[in-house]
Amino acid sequence: MVAHPNIQEQVQKELGSALSPSKLVCYEDRKRLPYTSAVIKETQRFSNIILFGAPRVCVDDMNVLGNFIEKNTLVIPDLCSINLDPKLWETPRQFNPNHFLDKDGKFIVRDEFLPFGTGSRACLGKYIAQVELFVLFTSLVRAFTFRLPEEVKEVNTEPVIAAVVHPRPFKLCAVPH
Template sequence: MFPWALRHLPGPHQEIFRYQKAVRGFICQEIIRNKLRAPEAPKNFISCYLAQITKAMDDPVSTFNEENLIQVVIDLFLGGIDTTATTLHWALIYMVQYRAVQEEVQQELDAVLGAAQAICYKDRERLPYTHAVLHEVQRLSSVVAVGAVRQCMTSTCVCGYPVPKGTIILPNLASVLYDPECWETPRQFNPRHFLDKDGNFMPNKAFLPFSAGHRMCPGDQLARMELFLMFATLLKTFRFQLPEGSPGLRLEYIFGGTLQPQPQEICAVPRLSSTCPGTREEGL
């Protein structure tokens, strides 16, 4: 009833407020850095938003201001941290479970990128198998099985069923991601779900990990970029395997806000270990 009182009460929740203050401080520094840059075409989200603030200065009903900018950046940062990290956890687990898939991804990365150190998002167009594997990770792990709660604002009809105004709606994303009418092997890890007969990347309309429509995840493009860049960089740099004596992987998920994998150890072996003496396995 009195959420403002939480800031004045002792307890572990105070740590959240400290983190929030640190994040706001970082964002404010980035805003100042963008303001001090020489005038030029906007190159990032903050500079674009600052340009909109300037354009809307004479609009009395404009919502473009620095406080809203801070909140939007916080939403973009925090909204995808858990889901992005969890998806990458599942990706590494699947790469250990399906060694042949891991090797094929690394062969494609080596053949297309060679010794190039940096991977850019545009490279996904030249890496159809890597792109397909990451999509299959997102599909099968279904990190957010149920989408965000929505409310129907007007009475409507969906597939012949009446949906009255005010109805609370929970989109079941997993029902689409595992639909046997949309996927050849819905309960199996199969990157071919996203490849045509010639090995080219092929999108699927039933791929909805970010939900759909006007109320889908606003950070989906950011998440796609983060996932591809981190996944491709990890697979290009390391070979992932179980440590010696491991009883095997546990693929059962932990149900919570997201579907988390079980805690377990995986070794990241530098792929240049055979030519670079002194390298060692790193536990994840």
């Protein structure tokens, strides 16, 4: 949100209009917070923490989109290529919550959004992580406005690629909202 103050402001406006100030945020609130939900999903798409999904072994010969994959072939899903594919995303290399909103501003589920993998071997923690991300993010953005310190003009958003992808260290201020 430090890198996108206008988006942070929109989330805060939506939170202020959709939720009573005294109400604690719960996961069910996501249904009334389409923009906030889109920002969370876009954060996961744009700033994914893993580059590749869990390796799998093909159990049968198969044809996937015209490509023959032989039985016992090791398959490693390239999540980055999905998250940054210009055929799937209007502006793949920009942070754009509209990727998850329809023309009327309603939240949409995207089949090509796979931060937890897919199928029977998707991340076991997927559902608890979704709840935690929503409740933590909305609670923090509701309570604080995040900005850079006076002496810092911009944050470097280029990730550090290591065992997991993570942001470069930076300072921020959490100002009570």
